[in-house]
Amino acid sequence: MGICLPRNSIIYTNQLRFARSLSGRQIGKRHPGRTCSPHPLISNLLPAKQKHNLDFSETCFACALYTMSQIKIDPGGAFSLGGENFVIEGDLPPEQRRPSNSNAFTILKNEPYLRVYENLASNFSPRSILELGIFQGGSYVFLDKLFKPRRMSAVDIGPHVVAPLVQYLSRTENRFVHFATSQRDRETLNQIVFNELANELDFVVDDASHTYEDTKAFFELLFPLLRPGGIYVIEDWSWAHQDNFQSPDAAFSNRYALSNLLFEQIMLLGSTSLISEIRIWRFLYLIRKAKSAVCMTKSSSIFDQVLSRGRRLSLI
Secondary structure, three states: OOOOOOOOOHHHHHHHHHHOOOOOOOOOOOOOOOOOOOOOOOHHOHHHHHOOOOOOOOOOOHHHHHHHHOOOOOOOOOOEEEEEEEEEEEOOOOHHHOOOOOOOEEEEHHHHHHHHHHHHHOOOOEEEEEEEEOOOOOOHHHHHHOOOOOOEEEEOOOOOHHHHHHHHHHOOEEEEEEOOOOOOOOOHHHHEEEEEEOOOOEEEEOOOOOOHHHHHHHHHHHHOOOOOOOOOEOOOHHHHOOHHHOOOOOOOOOOOOOOOHHHHHHHHHHHHOOEEEEEEEEEEEEEEOOOOOOOOOOOOOOHOOOOOOOOOOOOO
C-alpha cells in the first residue's frame, strides 16, 4: 500500500533532501545478510529529469543509507577514523567497559548514533564544538575527526583524567578539556566559549547528566551563545519512556523526565523565531538555531519567550 506525503510535510522535505543528495551516485550494493526488494521511495520524490542519475535496482531505502556509510564498523564494535581507533561499548554494563588506552578509545555511542553524526557531517561544518560529558574521551576524538573543527572543547563533572585523551590533546592544536567542571559553572563555560572557542560556537553535543534540570540549565546558558545556524544536540532524551526505567527503584526514578525539556523546546520553536528546526530520533534530537536569531539579554531565560495562553506544562 502506497503512502502519499504532502509536499510541504517535514517527512517529505527530509526525504527529498536526502534523495537529491544521492543524485549522480551509484546505489546498487545490497546490505550484507539482507534480502532486499525494490523500493521506489526516493526515486519517486525526484523530478523525472533527475531520475536517470539514480540506480536503485533491487535496493531498499535502508540499503541506500548503508552504502553511504564511510565508517566501517566490525562485528566487535571496532572502527577507525582519521588515524584513530575506537571500540564501541555502549551496550555493556559500566563495570565491564574497557578504559581508553594507547591502542583505542572507548566510545559509548552505538552505531545508530554514529550514523546520525556521520550523515550530519556531510552537510555541516562547525568552526567550534563544545561537548558536555567526556567519559573515556572516545566521543570527543570521534567528533573531532569527523567534523574537523578549528577549535574544540569539552567539560565533564567527573574528576578522573583520561590519559589517552590528554595525550591526544597534546599533539592537536586548539583542543581543550575540563575535568571536574559542573554544567552550572557559568563563569567557566563563558570562558570556554569566548576564549577557547573564539566566540565561534557552532555545535554543542550534550551527553552529560541526562537529567531535566541540568540539561535545561546548560541549554539556557549555551543556546544564546550558539551562533546563528548552529546545532545543539541532546542525547538519550527518551530514557524515562524505556521499559527498564519504569519500576520505582529504577535509576532516575525520582527525577523529572528529560523529555519535558523537549516539550518545552517545541513550544519555544512555535513561539519564537529562534529555532529553525527540531529533528528527533528515538535516542537523540538536534535543534538548529535560526540564521536570523537575535541574541537575548543575559538576564532572562530563553524559555520566558514561550507563549502558552497563560497555561503551564505539567512535568512528568
